[in-house]
Amino acid sequence: MAEVQITVTRNGPYHVKGPVKLVDHRGNEIPYEGDEVWLCRCGGSQTKPFCDGTHRKIGFQGAIAVPVKAAGESS
Numbered sequence: 885m886a887e888v889q890i891t892v893t894r895n896g897p898y899h900v901k902g903p904v905k906l907v908d909h910r911g912n913e914i915p916y917e918g919d920e921v922w923l924c925r926c927g928g929s930q931t932k933p934f935c936d937g938t939h940r941k942i943g944f945q946g947a948i949a950v951p952v953k954a955a956g957e958s959s
C-alpha cells in the first residue's frame with residue numbers, strides 16, 4: 885500500500901499526498917484530480933474543503949511546529 889503524507893504547510897493548507905479517498909460527513913466521495921490535494925486549514929476558503937488561496941488574503945497564521953514539552957513535564 886502506498887504511503888500517504890500530510891504536510892502542515894507554513895500558514896497555509898494541509899497538503900495531502902498519496903492515494904486517499906476524500907468524503908463528506910455523510911460518506912459521499914468528494915472528487916478531486918491527481919494524487920494530491922490541499923485542504924483548507926484557515927476556514928476562509930470559498931471552495932471548502934479545498935484551499936483556494938484565501939489564507940494569504942486574510943493573513944492566516946498557523947502553528948506548524950511539533951509542540952515541545954516544558955522541562956520536567958510528563959505526558
Ligand code: FES
Pocket residue numbers: 896897898923924925926927928929934935936937938939940
Ligand atoms: S488554507 Fe488556504 S484558503 Fe484556507
